[in-house]
Amino acid sequence: MDNLHFGHKMESGVTVPNYSYVFHFEQEFIHSEIKPLFDTYWRQVCIYSAGLYFLLIIVGQQYMAARPRFEIRNCLTAWNIFLALFSIMGAARTLPEFLHVLKTHGIYHSVCIPSFIESDKVSGFWTLMFVLSKVPELGDTVFIVLRKQPLIFLHWYHHMTVLLYAWYSYSEYTAAARWFIVMNYIVHSVMYSYYAFKALKFRVPRSISMVITALQLVQMVVGCLVNFWVIQMKQSSLECHVSDQNIKFSLLMYTSYFVLFGRFFYNAYLANQLALKSKSV
Template identity: 35%
Template sequence: MVPMRRMAGRLLLTTWLCSWGSGLAKLVLQPDNDLARFRAGPVDTPWTQPEAEDVEIVALKVPARTSRAPPSELALPSTPGAQSLTLDFLYQFQFEKDFIGATLTAWCRTHWYLSYVIAFVYLLLLSAGTNWMNDKEAFNLKGPLAIWNLFLAVFSFCGMVRTVPHLIALLSEYGFMYTVCRAATISYGNGPAGLWVGLFIFSKYVELIDTWFLVVRKRNIGFLHWYHHCTVLLYCWHAYVWEMPTGIYFVAMNYSVHAIMYLYYFLASVMKRPPKWALIVTIM
């Protein structure tokens, strides 16, 4: 009974907080946040890209008057996050700064089904590969596996230093509401962060090779392994296709975790004894 009472209490508290928070102010989004443009022929009809507007940036914690929002309402800024943040000390490469994500996201929308096809083929190959290896000797791929883990560790670290500072800068410049409500094309879809978000999405296909190493080495492949690969692939592709504002959180978190995780795997494959921080990797 005690756990049930605690759960009921937490539910009531959450409901009260949400209702209290919604009564403080109404959130006014810019027109390019309108989801209607996402639903009217998302594949066949080209989407209109959001345009930055010159509007007054209003504090997100205290309601204020603006020419665009009635009293007691909050307005989100329109300034493109990727173009308004001073991160020149990290972003030194011009090809990163010149990246525009609209072309890539449009291609992904046209091929929205790709993640489903790949996930289905992945499961078929997993079953066929496991059965094929039943009467065969396990391959010794210590060298290739070490190189693979090192590559993913370096790649994840590069992605982390491109997305985590951008997310922190967004939070410090515009606040939390901006990061969860503003159109992804504006907040993180372009520039260095946009490039590495795009690379992150496609890296989920590449990471399926992890399973191949387990199959040919005849290691146990549990439910959590293949379920994780499939669901993350499907989620990332869907979020990128529909330009989810909160995607930057998942990308920054996943890059950071994988930078540490694959570094551990690399060290474990080249050292006589695995590092002693395996528990940290498991918790992450």
């Protein structure tokens, strides 16, 4: 492991956080070597992944319709533990760069300058891992189908659009993705840890599930705010490495998520309580 010292300036003039250590695989990460390969194949990966995903949902549900559910709790437990640890690691490795940029360079830099990919090897590596992880995360749906659990629109729509947007944004080195990645890592750290404890048959309070959905709603609100900040920067003629098309996609995505997660929150946690209150009046 190699050390990086606080205040060390990169070629771009941007400083990096004071990492106490840097793993060898992080130190060896060179974004300029990955980018050409990514640009060549990202569309094909998205198209094939989306096609296979929808095929899995349709064929899988038809296959399971007349069959008993699979009891695969051990696999489910291992899956959720792996994703929880991955998300915790991702959050721990990207949050320092995020906080450092906010403290030393401010909001403008955090939403408009993609130094988290171009100047910071640690954050750059885990940004790529975040993008790549959106393909295997589709495996969440496999467990739902095989265990014959309800597959709601929110679930598959969210998984599919996050995959498409993440890969598309990486192809452009979208600067505002710094916010989206850190938020997603943090929320997934809590969410997959919750799923892991549930799979291990721990009695987790229902309030934890409610808190996770609330965090997801906050994530969507912040996502919209970040896009509005980017719009303001661009309208002020400031250089901002976020395309107009990306802003439109991102706003549409985060707004739709807010509506869907808000509806889920109401139906899951509030509807029954409100119904009981109205009956008691």
